[in-house]
Amino acid sequence: MSLGEPNLSRRPDRAALFIALALAVIAGVIVWQTSMMRVPPIQAKVGPQVFPYVIAGGLFLLSIGTALSAWRGQFPSREKDNYGPMLWIIGGLVGQMLLLGWAGFSIGTAVLFAFTAKAFGRGPLWQTIPIGFVLAFVIWFIFSRGLQLSLPMGPIERLIP
Amino acid sequence: MDTFGLLANGLLAALQWQNLLYALLGVTLGTAVGVLPGIGPALTVALLLPVTYRLDPTGSLIMFAGIYYGGMYGGSTTSILLNTPGESASIVTALEGNKMARKGRGGPALATAAIGSFVAGLIATIALAFLAPWVVKVALSFGPADYFALMVLAFITVSAAFGDSPLRGVTALFIGLGLGVIGIDLQTGQARLAFGIPDLLDGIEVTTLAVALFAIGETLSIASSRTQMKEEVLAVKGSVWMTLEDWKRSWGPWLRGTLIGFPIGAMPAGGAEIGTFFSYAAERRLSKHPEEFGHGAIEGVAGPEAANNASAAGTLVPLLTLGLPTSATAAIMLAGFQQFGLQPGPLLFANNAPLVWSLIASLLVANFMLLVLNLPLIGLWVKLLTVPKPWLYAGILSFATLGTLGANGAMSGRLGPIPFSFELLILLAFGILGYGLRRFGYPIAPVVIGLILGPLSEQQLRRALAISQGDPMVLIHSPIAITLYIVAAAAVLIPLYFRIRGKGAVLSQMASDED
Numbered sequence: 001m002s003l004g005e006p007n008l009s010r011r012p013d014r015a016a017l018f019i020a021l022a023l024a025v026i027a028g029v030i031v032w033q034t035s036m037m038r039v040p041p042i043q044a045k046v047g048p049q050v051f052p053y054v055i056a057g058g059l060f061l062l063s064i065g066t067a068l069s070a071w072r073g074q075f076p077s078r079e080k081d082n083y084g085p086m087l088w089i090i091g092g093l094v095g096q097m098l099l100l101g102w103a104g105f106s107i108g109t110a111v112l113f114a115f116t117a118k119a120f121g122r123g124p125l126w127q128t129i130p131i132g133f134v135l136a137f138v139i140w141f142i143f144s145r146g147l148q149l150s151l152p153m154g155p156i157e158r159l160i161p
Numbered sequence: 162m163d164t165f166g167l168l169a170n171g172l173l174a175a176l177q178w179q180n181l182l183y184a185l186l187g188v189t190l191g192t193a194v195g196v197l198p199g200i201g202p203a204l205t206v207a208l209l210l211p212v213t214y215r216l217d218p219t220g221s222l223i224m225f226a227g228i229y230y231g232g233m234y235g236g237s238t239t240s241i242l243l244n245t246p247g248e249s250a251s252i253v254t255a256l257e258g259n260k261m262a263r264k265g266r267g268g269p270a271l272a273t274a275a276i277g278s279f280v281a282g283l284i285a286t287i288a289l290a291f292l293a294p295w296v297v298k299v300a301l302s303f304g305p306a307d308y309f310a311l312m313v314l315a316f317i318t319v320s321a322a323f324g325d326s327p328l329r330g331v332t333a334l335f336i337g338l339g340l341g342v343i344g345i346d347l348q349t350g351q352a353r354l355a356f357g358i359p360d361l362l363d364g365i366e367v368t369t370l371a372v373a374l375f376a377i378g379e380t381l382s383i384a385s386s387r388t389q390m391k392e393e394v395l396a397v398k399g400s401v402w403m404t405l406e407d408w409k410r411s412w413g414p415w416l417r418g419t420l421i422g423f424p425i426g427a428m429p430a431g432g433a434e435i436g437t438f439f440s441y442a443a444e445r446r447l448s449k450h451p452e453e454f455g456h457g458a459i460e461g462v463a464g465p466e467a468a469n470n471a472s473a474a475g476t477l478v479p480l481l482t483l484g485l486p487t488s489a490t491a492a493i494m495l496a497g498f499q500q501f502g503l504q505p506g507p508l509l510f511a512n513n514a515p516l517v518w519s520l521i522a523s524l525l526v527a528n529f530m531l532l533v534l535n536l537p538l539i540g541l542w543v544k545l546l547t548v549p550k551p552w553l554y555a556g557i558l559s560f561a562t563l564g565t566l567g568a569n570g571a572m573s574g575r576l577g578p579i580p581f582s583f584e585l586l587i588l589l590a591f592g593i594l595g596y597g598l599r600r601f602g603y604p605i606a607p608v609v610i611g612l613i614l615g616p617l618s619e620q621q622l623r624r625a626l627a628i629s630q631g632d633p634m635v636l637i638h639s640p641i642a643i644t645l646y647i648v649a650a651a652a653v654l655i656p657l658y659f660r661i662r663g664k665g666a667v668l669s670q671m672a673s674d675e676d
Contacts, residue, residue, distance in 0.1 A: 012572070013478055014600065015601070018599065026339065026435070029354075030354065031337060033353070033354050033356070034354075035354065036426065037351060037353065039351070046348050046622075046623050046626035046627055047349065048346040048351050048353060050622075050623070051342060051615075051622070051623075052342050052353060052354070053333060055338050055339050055342060055615075056179045056339075058331075058333050058335050058338075058664065059339065062328070062331060062332045062335055065328050065332075069326075069328055074437075075601060075602065076325075076602040078600060078601070079386065079601070081355075081385040081386065082384075082385045082386070083385065084252065084598070085384035085385055086384060086385045087556070089377075089380060089381055089384055090381075090589070091556070092592070093377070093381065093558070093562070093588075093589045093592070094289055094589070096562060096585070097582060097585045097586065097589070098576065098579050098581055099565040099579055100566075100572070100582060100585075101572045101579060101580035101582070102579065102580070105563075105566070106352040108469065109562065109563070110283065110560050112555075112558055112559060112562065113558070113559050114555070115465065116380070116384075116551070116554050116555040116558050117551035117555045118551075119551075119554075120386045120550045120551035120555075121386060121387050122549070122551030123550070128555075132555065132559075133332070135556075135559070136559060137218075137221075139559065139560075141565060143563065143567065147214075147215055149211060149214060149563075149566075149567040150216045150217070150567075150570050150595070151563070151566055151567065151570060152566065152570060152572065152582075154649065155306075158229075
């Protein structure tokens with residue numbers, strides 16, 4: 001990871017302040033959920049609640065530290081990111097997730113494969129989806145038949161005995 | 162039985178033909194995946210763990226040993242020929258190795274890395290075999306409070322001592338610790354932070370988290386980067402073999418690197434990769450050709466590469482004898498053990514001696530296989546390096562989801578009429594987390610180590626407090642625990658002193674980024 005100079009241009013660093021807020025919220029959720037646990041009094045002393053409270057306390061302190069650090073602009077500088085390719089990849093993962101259950105491993109993974117390639121500038125989809133399909137099918141065959149992994153099956157996988 | 166006898170028995174087991182086959186498969190897969198740009202040993206091990214699910218424990222661990230060593234070797238090939246180290250431990254190798262490759266001496270650079278890794282792996286694995294029983298003897302006298310202190314030391318060294326910001330390191334660790342709480346509490350059977358979701362009762366899988374943070378987080382951050390680095394793979398020109406001069410200049414650094422790397426890796430603390438930096442500094446000082454450093458000095462490849470491998474074998478000492486993972490790779494290996502209901506630690510040596518010793522023996526076998534296989538196959542590895550990015554990352558993501566499904570393929574989630582895999586949803590969520598961590602300069606390894614070590618440390622803490630009936634003084638009662646806390650404090654304060662003195666640059670280079 002290459003870390004540049006602290007970025008003094010963005011002070012306070014809003015995104016980093018958001019991280020501080022998120023840490024505080026997580027700490028709050030841990031405390032809230034843990035306090036709702038009903039623990040028999042006999043376990044109360046060193047019971048299952050101690051550790052979550054300690055972690056929540058730590059996260060809360062870290063949240064304050066992060067806020068201070070954000071205020072002083074001590075986070076490494078960041079380049080402006082391209083969100084288009086990211087959305088392609090996330091779209092591919094969501095698409096695969098929603099297809100796997102009924103269309104099977106090969107079709108679902110073909111979508112993930114093609115969308116990821118698209119994120120890195122390789123297309124068009126009508127070419128990459130079939131490539132992904134063939135690859136995913138071969139992988140499926142090796143791993144489910146050769147190594148006995150239970151991978152989701154769809155109409156196409158069911159054709160193979 | 163003495164160490165020799167146990168090791169000999171282990172070798173006999175490792176040399177059975179099906180175990181040799183597992184080791185060969187592991188070494189080949191490990192190298193092939195490890196050589197891919199952007200994939201370090203930790204991700205190699207996490208991606209390939211599902212391949213070993215259906216084997217018996219011994220076969221699986223033997224294959225694992227091969228994957229581990231193969232992944233390390235693949236990583237150094239990448240850094241010499243591509244100058245994009247997949248792991249922080251390879252940064253130093255890239256420094257001189259890539260310069261050598263640019264001068265057309267890529268062959269000897271790869272050869273000295275390979276032979277150096279072999280020499281270091283051989284010596285360090287034998288050292289592991291002799292050191293481990295001794296550590297086990299000491300560890301058997303440890304009480305729960307001492308174990309807790311040991312884990313605190315590991316937490317601090319992994320998160321705060323190195324890297325460029327202790328704040329971000331500790332934050333990463335606490336995110337991991339928080340994730341570790343999710344699921345059923347083993348001592349009382351109560352659900353914690355499960356939000357009523359049945360899939361969360363088993364807790365977060367270490368491999369799912371590691372694959373998400375390393376593979377998906379990395380892919381997202383590379384895809385979104387505007388300044389796509391132009392990488393050129395350097396062809397291996399001329400002979401792969403080292404000249405007599407190269408041999409003369411290599412053997413000293415190999416041995417010194419091993420001597421530096423192994424003890425650092427074997428310590429029950431994070432930061433195993435410092436050994437490579439120390440070794441580089443030592444070679445630079447001792448070299449008869451100091452002017453070559455920075456322009457492709459062979460000593461600068463031989464020493465750090467040996468140190469890297471020796472410390473990788475060294476990290477197995479705390480992992481096997483104490484159950485203490487000190488690197489992300491070791492954390493994933495611990496998850497591999499837990500897959501079979503095995504908990505590494507002193508009791509594993511007592512109860513499962515044949516398994517432990519065949520694992521150690523198969524490290525020797527894997528090491529030997531790597532030496533024989535890799536130099537002749539160098540052309541194949543170079544081909545793998547030139548896979549274009551779209552196909553490379555599309556393939557990595559396909560494999561990442563395959564492994565996650567292989568571990569837990571239940572379609573337990575539901576979106577309207579469509580069933581989906583909850584495990585993949587977790588993979589996606591943590592992938593985005595991994596992107597965020599990278600973007601804001603948070604280290605990844607502490608998250609993984611926090612997740613697996615958090616519940617173990619909680620167990621020891623509660624055990625200690627239960628024995629003392631809730632008196633927290635028990636935690637600083639034994640001299641062992643006090644010593645460990647003092648070392649932990651020193652691990653925070655000494656780097657702090659260096660940072661204040663303005664020498665932070667060196668520390669930030671040592672960020673335990675991946676391995």
